[in-house]
Amino acid sequence: MSYETIEVNVAEAIATITINRPKALNALNQQVIAEMHAAVDEIAANENIRALLITGAGDKAFVAGADISELAKLNPVSAKHFASRGHELMFKIEALPIAVIAVVNGFALGGGLELALSCDFIYAADNAKVGQPEINLGIIPGFGGTQRLARIVGRNLAREMILTGMMLSAEEAEKKGIVNRVVPAAELMEAAGKTAKTIARKGRVSVQATKQTIANGMDADLETGCKIEINAFALCMASEDAKEGTSAFLEKRKPEFKGK
Numbered sequence: 001m002s003y004e005t006i007e008v009n010v011a012e013a014i015a016t017i018t019i020n021r022p023k024a025l026n027a028l029n030q031q032v033i034a035e036m037h038a039a040v041d042e043i044a045a046n047e048n049i050r051a052l053l054i055t056g057a058g059d060k061a062f063v064a065g066a067d068i069s070e071l072a073k074l075n076p077v078s079a080k081h082f083a084s085r086g087h088e089l090m091f092k093i094e095a096l097p098i099a100v101i102a103v104v105n106g107f108a109l110g111g112g113l114e115l116a117l118s119c120d121f122i123y124a125a126d127n128a129k130v131g132q133p134e135i136n137l138g139i140i141p142g143f144g145g146t147q148r149l150a151r152i153v154g155r156n157l158a159r160e161m162i163l164t165g166m167m168l169s170a171e172e173a174e175k176k177g178i179v180n181r182v183v184p185a186a187e188l189m190e191a192a193g194k195t196a197k198t199i200a201r202k203g204r205v206s207v208q209a210t211k212q213t214i215a216n217g218m219d220a221d222l223e224t225g226c227k228i229e230i231n232a233f234a235l236c237m238a239s240e241d242a243k244e245g246t247s248a249f250l251e252k253r254k255p256e257f258k259g260k
């Protein structure tokens, strides 16, 4: 499939989606959201793809937010539709059975930070900046920022960030647990690619089970979360990958996971 506002590449089982509107700092307009939906569906349907990187074109921004020129024209009805489509996309990314790494190569603001937060984790360039500056536009985050950011950094820092619109440096974002790793800008893609390849070599069944178990348990109480884990663990044991992984260890060889 061909796209106008994003680029999708697949190499060595790793897909990369690059949001490609560098003149608007890769701002998310409705076309980007629609094309991202289609690209993520395509990736979900391709069993040969084992990890996904999401990044922005150019060296200045990952995504500087929703496209403000489009936002300015929304009424409550069209805003609800746009916000809902954005939320659906974030949930679709979270539900992918493969690892998804946000490669934050510059500003990740508003909808850009929300997109990054829907990925499994974030690697950021040392010059990146993250924030939820919607308050400066007289609005609030609309692609999940009030919810996912608070779950990651806690209620009080989320309140401070969203109420002030402050930007955090990559280093501060790493300290607060928003970013997993800060890398010199020139080495960012390579570092994320290396981690993607590491996860891509694991069994597809256990990668998916890990993601689902953490996601389903996060909002539950500890006992319920642990019950979810017990069931997922038992299901994993029915897979060929589990037999292969344990046999390979005992036979002192490298496992060859088939993803079944």
Ligand code: CO8
Residues within 6 Å of the ligand: 023, 024, 025, 027, 064, 065, 066, 067, 068, 069, 071, 074, 079, 080, 082, 083, 086, 107, 109, 110, 111, 112, 133, 134, 137, 140, 141, 142, 143
């Ligand atoms: N939307 C549209 N265009 C943008 C955006 C944006 N979010 N951000 C930057 N641009 C454009 C600028 O207008 C400019 O275009 P032009 O060259 O034609 O004038 C170009 O990108 C370069 O930007 P700047 O000249 O401003 O570059 P600076 O280096 O001076 O500043 C900043 C960089 C700090 C990133 C600055 O551009 C900025 O503050 N951008 C806006 C950040 C922002 O407020 N983001 C939040 C947007 S709202 C949002 O994300 C809500 C999400 C939920 C929506 C729910 C749907 C209903």
